[in-house]
Amino acid sequence: MQExxxxxxxxxxVEDYVATDEPVGSKxxxxxxxxxxxxxxxxxxxAALEDEGYITQPHTSAGRVPTDKGxxxxxxxxxxxxxxxxxxxxxxxxxxxxxxxxxxVVNRSVRLLSQLTRQVAVVQYPTLSRSTVRHVExxxxxxxRLLVVLILSTGRVEQRLVEISGDLSEDELTDLRSLVNRAAxxxxxxxxxxxxxxxxxxxxxxxxxxxxxxxxxxxxxxxxDHRSDERIAVGGAANLARYGDNFDSAxxxxxxxxxxxxxxxxxxxxxxxxxxxxxxxxxxxxxxxLASTSVVATGYGPGDEALARLGIVxxxxxDYPGSMAAVRAVARYVSRILDxx
Amino acid sequence: MQExxxxxxxxxxVEDYVATDEPVGSKxxxxxxxxxxxxxxxxxxxAALEDEGYITQPHTSAGRVPTDKGxxxxxxxxxxxxxxxxxxxxxxxxxxxxxxxxxxVVNRSVRLLSQLTRQVAVVQYPTLSRSTVRHVExxxxxxxRLLVVLILSTGRVEQRLVEISGDLSEDELTDLRSLVNRAAxxxxxxxxxxxxxxxxxxxxxxxxxxxxxxxxxxxxxxxxDHRSDERIAVGGAANLARYGDNFDSAxxxxxxxxxxxxxxxxxxxxxxxxxxxxxxxxxxxxxxxLASTSVVATGYGPGDEALARLGIVxxxxxDYPGSMAAVRAVARYVSRILDxx
DNA sequence: CTTGGCACTCCGGTCAGCCGAGTGCCAACC
DNA sequence: GGTTGGCACTCGGCTGACCGGAGTGCCAAG
Numbered sequence: 001m002q003e004x005x006x007x008x009x010x011x012x013x014v015e016d017y018v019a020t021d022e023p024v025g026s027k028x029x030x031x032x033x034x035x036x037x038x039x040x041x042x043x044x045x046x047a048a049l050e051d052e053g054y055i056t057q058p059h060t061s062a063g064r065v066p067t068d069k070g071x072x073x074x075x076x077x078x079x080x081x082x083x084x085x086x087x088x089x090x091x092x093x094x095x096x097x098x099x100x101x102x103x104x105v106v107n108r109s110v111r112l113l114s115q116l117t118r119q120v121a122v123v124q125y126p127t128l129s130r131s132t133v134r135h136v137e138x139x140x141x142x143x144x145r146l147l148v149v150l151i152l153s154t155g156r157v158e159q160r161l162v163e164i165s166g167d168l169s170e171d172e173l174t175d176l177r178s179l180v181n182r183a184a185x186x187x188x189x190x191x192x193x194x195x196x197x198x199x200x201x202x203x204x205x206x207x208x209x210x211x212x213x214x215x216x217x218x219x220x221x222x223x224x225d226h227r228s229d230e231r232i233a234v235g236g237a238a239n240l241a242r243y244g245d246n247f248d249s250a251x252x253x254x255x256x257x258x259x260x261x262x263x264x265x266x267x268x269x270x271x272x273x274x275x276x277x278x279x280x281x282x283x284x285x286x287x288x289x290l291a292s293t294s295v296v297a298t299g300y301g302p303g304d305e306a307l308a309r310l311g312i313v314x315x316x317x318x319d320y321p322g323s324m325a326a327v328r329a330v331a332r333y334v335s336r337i338l339d340x341x
Numbered sequence: 342m343q344e345x346x347x348x349x350x351x352x353x354x355v356e357d358y359v360a361t362d363e364p365v366g367s368k369x370x371x372x373x374x375x376x377x378x379x380x381x382x383x384x385x386x387x388a389a390l391e392d393e394g395y396i397t398q399p400h401t402s403a404g405r406v407p408t409d410k411g412x413x414x415x416x417x418x419x420x421x422x423x424x425x426x427x428x429x430x431x432x433x434x435x436x437x438x439x440x441x442x443x444x445x446v447v448n449r450s451v452r453l454l455s456q457l458t459r460q461v462a463v464v465q466y467p468t469l470s471r472s473t474v475r476h477v478e479x480x481x482x483x484x485x486r487l488l489v490v491l492i493l494s495t496g497r498v499e500q501r502l503v504e505i506s507g508d509l510s511e512d513e514l515t516d517l518r519s520l521v522n523r524a525a526x527x528x529x530x531x532x533x534x535x536x537x538x539x540x541x542x543x544x545x546x547x548x549x550x551x552x553x554x555x556x557x558x559x560x561x562x563x564x565x566d567h568r569s570d571e572r573i574a575v576g577g578a579a580n581l582a583r584y585g586d587n588f589d590s591a592x593x594x595x596x597x598x599x600x601x602x603x604x605x606x607x608x609x610x611x612x613x614x615x616x617x618x619x620x621x622x623x624x625x626x627x628x629x630x631l632a633s634t635s636v637v638a639t640g641y642g643p644g645d646e647a648l649a650r651l652g653i654v655x656x657x658x659x660d661y662p663g664s665m666a667a668v669r670a671v672a673r674y675v676s677r678i679l680d681x682x
Numbered sequence: 683c684t685t686g687g688c689a690c691t692c693c694g695g696t697c698a699g700c701c702g703a704g705t706g707c708c709a710a711c712c
Numbered sequence: 713g714g715t716t717g718g719c720a721c722t723c724g725g726c727t728g729a730c731c732g733g734a735g736t737g738c739c740a741a742g
Binding site for chain 2 (some may be wrong): 714715716717718721722723724
């Protein structure tokens with residue numbers, strides 16, 4: 001069957017090109033991979049593959065290089081999922097198990113991912129929106145000054161200072177504390193917000209419970225603060241050094257993107273794509289300047305909820321099977337850890 | 342006086358080289374800068390400067406380039422402090438005034454510094470060691486589970502979970518809370534640690550106050566956690582793109598260093614150097630691989646205490662007067678903000 | 683459909699030659 | 713003594729010619 005062999009040729013081209021970074025020719029191909037045909041035959045297949053847009057040649061009389069479309073086919077149909085070695089699995093487990101808090105989990109994940117894949121790793125902090133309120137604490141720091149601490153089911157803790165106009169007795173503080181907790185604990189963020197808002201009558205702005213209003217306002221603000229949704233950790237930028245030549249065309253735009261967390265979030269993919277492992281290759285992405293970079297990402301979170309996403313960013317010419325395996329493995333372990341917490 | 346003119350020549354060489362990135366020759370020098378002498382004279386001066394090690398030529402019959410020693414002299418003796426424009430000052434003020442908490446201040450500072458200098462900016466979070474304890478809060482999250490919140494004078498908040506073996510009544514909790522607060526509030530970290538340790542008799546490991554012991558242990562750990570001392574924010578890595586050619590020799594090692602926060606801390610300089618603005622040029626630094634990068638850094642903090650350091654990292658061929666002015670200006674504004682908090 | 687043969691293309695490296703910027707030195711000048 | 717113009721010399725970088733090798737496309741035969 002010639003159709004089958006053609007795909008085998010494409011796979012071989014992708015693998016060779018990824019390994020050597022050089023356009024691959026028909027002769028080298030038959031030597032390295034054990035396809036039992038002659039170079040001439042492969043040439044015919046290559047011509048066909050080129051007609052269909054899967055490969056291209058940098059210049060006449062050079063070897064072939066996969067196009068984005070070629071990588072796409074490779075990822076969708078040809079990539080055998082390369083399982084992690086048990087040693088790697090163990091490494092993932094031990095490194096992540098040592099984490100002490102949420103920030104630590106995220107930081108370790110970034111490191112791990114970038115080391116496993118030798119690419120730039122990106123991990124989004126678990127978003128607030130799906131999590132529930134575990135506890136609210138109100139502390140009198142000083143006269144006229146309260147500290148409000150918001151603890152969420154993901155383990156995230158947000159704290160805010162509140163300046164108030166009057167002093168509070170210990171009893172009043174206790175009342176306030178239980179009031180807001182009754183309204184918010186156990187609720188999902190959105191519901192907690194409406195619950196809290198209900199505590200403050202809108203028609204009575206300046207009253208005895210101006211303090212309550214101020215605290216509620218701060219809590220609502222902390223909950224709906226999209227700044228926290230945008231939090232992201234990046235690691236492994238040093239791996240960009242391996243890009244080699246095309247500095248201006250590939251490294252510079254990526255380096256710029258890494259500082260624009262909004263851009264990164266968009267790259268990681270909308271949360272709506274859920275848990276699925278997604279691969280975005282070159283021009284498929286939303287940014288013209290990043291046409292020569294690919295993204296491998298997936299959602300993660302406790303249970304089957306995808307609270308956030310993590311993944312890696314690298315050149316289109318990357319080891320897709322390896323990257324996909326690493327991303328998926330790390331996402332699984334992180335999710336498990338969030339489950340336990 | 343010929344000695345004076347020599348220094349003028351050195352200054353001109355540094356300025357020209359920084360501006361153009363090309364070895365500067367005698368002819369171009371007299372044209373650009375209005376020294377009223379002939380190229381031949383300048384050549385004599387250049388020969389002398391080269392003998393003394395301040396400049397060098399990449400190859401025979403090329404222009405001159407400053408050596409590290411040349412930059413050193415320039416920074417120490419020749420650099421006129423370039424004051425910030427009022428527009429820049431206003432920009433600094435408005436950007437930093439918008440910050441909502443300590444993290445935000447640090448993040449904004451990094452951005453600001455990297456934009457002002459077009460270099461990589463590094464800001465160390467205010468260290469714990471010199472700060473005092475403002476408040477400790479103990480919260481019952483769930484049975485057998487406490488949240489301990491530590492609030493420091495720098496505005497930093499650390500929280501830890503504590504698993505305890507028994508349940509606690511509301512009264513016991515209140516007692517515990519006031520106990521630890523009495524021992525720690527107002528004290529400098531080191532003293533707070535000994536104060537807290539004093540609450541737990543060492544010879545009575547398993548007793549009624551195992552809970553107290555656990556809480557104290559957690560607090561002490563949080564206070565002496567050097568992980569927090571190492572926290573650092575980095576920004577403006579995209580500016581590395583402007584390094585141009587020497588990718589391997591300059592960009593790669595720096596990119597690697599930026600991920601090693603320990604290395605960065607060392608680069609910023611020991612806290613003992615205090616508030617002073619320090620400039621470390623090329624080989625003067627502790628790292629062989631970073632021989633072609635310079636660091637401009639200074640301490641900052643509320644009052645006259647240098648709680649932490651901030652600065653920029655760039656190629657030895659950089660605009661020292663501009664960088665120094667920017668670093669100093671940002672440090673001042675950040676310190677002022679910490680004063681207010 | 684596969685294969686070997688063959689002419690053709692074009693990249694990349696090497697080498698010679700030239701131009702120009704810059705230097706060092708020297709003799710003359712203030 | 714310091715300064716200046718003149719002059720021969722050096723050397724890097726650019727240009728253009730040349731060549732080898734890897735690879736291709738096509739064709740005719742198996």
